[in-house]
Amino acid sequence: MTLDTTDRQIIEALQSGLPLVAEPYAEVAASLNLSEDVLTTRLAAMKASGVIRRIAAAPNHYKLGMTANGMTVWDVEDDKIAELGALIGALPFVTHCYERPRALPDWRYNLFAMVHGSSREEVEEKRARIKDILGDALHASDVLVSTRILKKTGLRLRKRG
Amino acid sequence: MSDLSQIDRDLINTLQDDLSLDSRPFATVADKLGISEDDVLERTKWLKENGYLTRFGPFFDAAAMGGAFCLCAMAVPEDKFEDVLTKVNAHAEVAHNYERAHRLNMWFVLATETPDGITATADAIERETGITVHCFPKLQEFYIGFRVAA
Structure with a gap:
């Protein structure tokens, strides 16, 4: 998949994570001057192409006892x-x-x-x-x-x- | 670990599944666990602030974004270890580097913008250290998930 400038801005904005609020995509979209619909459509395309594997938690192995x-x-x-x-x-x-x-x-x-x-x-x-x-x-x-x-x-x- | 409630453990396990792209994705998580959306958000923030979760968000596949990665290893003589380490780590392309108990005792990941960058960096390290750099690119990934049962 070829990433355009908007995709790269989305990736940059999400590198530190998704905000933990009730409507996280609306919040990220607003910060990028995009509509929520445009953002989630682009995220869906990135998921389909494998650029995003999934949107999920990264657990801390050590803190969970896996030392x-x-x-x-x-x-x-x-x-x-x-x-x-x-x-x-x-x-x-x-x-x-x-x-x-x-x-x-x-x-x-x-x-x-x-x-x-x-x-x-x-x-x-x-x-x-x-x-x-x-x-x-x-x-x-x-x-x-x-x-x-x-x-x-x-x-x-x-x-x- | 022992201080985590069952609901927090269930939440950690559920949050390792792919979050939906719906407007209110945490409401779906809440329904699954039988708690409120607010409760999901508050507990997730707490788990993150207290270090049980290192991050919550999209997992990007850097290779799919056009970068190149390669696991590399070297057999470094003990008396040259620190000198070689300085030379290897000086390359910005070296992302992670671990000492491991084996004849091949230095294992690092090269991350470059293009596949040619991997060969160029490995060659430069060989020239600078006089030690063979073995490259182990992934041929096939058996990827299911990075799950930890909490």
């Missing part, structure tokens, strides 16, 4: 990865799940799944559940625990024009 996480990585048979990846991505404790290229000989894993839990033990239990699902299609696996955040900046859309 442990691990990047689990799996060497899965290529011809089974589409089917199995969908099963792993659907697990409630898996947040990001992707097929990525191997980098042989240094890196043999082609499936990445971020696992969250309330303790290291829980992350290990959940890892064991993934292992069961992958079954015979699995050749090797590992888990990479983060030991330090080295940089964290928000991914922000750059202003253009």
Whole structure:
């Protein structure tokens, strides 16, 4: 989808979130000198094209007790990865799940799944559940625990024009 | 966690679903939970102010907006770690960077305006550090949701 200036203004206005008021779209529309109808029509188009995945809450994992996480990585048979990846991505404790290229000989894993839990033990239990699902299609696996955040900046859309 | 009421937990779970584009979308959430629209708004503000929710709003897919992203990893020798870290983090294209317990011990995400920018930045980091930058672009996303059961 090609975003025009108005779309970019809408994205910019919503990057910090939607106002928590009874009529949030009317409030945002007024701040941009648009009608509510124009705003929601454009938001619907952005949803349809995938620019907006959904309008929802981002929970704080840590505050909800999910203090442990691990990047689990799996060497899965290529011809089974589409089917199995969908099963792993659907697990409630898996947040990001992707097929990525191997980098042989240094890196043999082609499936990445971020696992969250309330303790290291829980992350290990959940890892064991993934292992069961992958079954015979699995050749090797590992888990990479983060030991330090080295940089964290928000991914922000750059202003253009 | 223990201080959250059942209704707040139900609210957190419901708010992770896609909000409608109706004029009064929180009224729909309220109907689902059997509480008033005002109650939904007040509780959601409280959850946000107290850090249970980091954000409420649209989740944008930056790649669909024309940007490019790539997960990258390097095997950095321990004695060079801080020096390499300074060189890597100096690139504005490096969005997140984590140290992980593995031979590949530095994992970062490159975010650039165009796909060519990924290769250019990875090449520049290799030149500056003398260490191979492995790029792991996503080939397929198994995306269901980023849900946390509260």
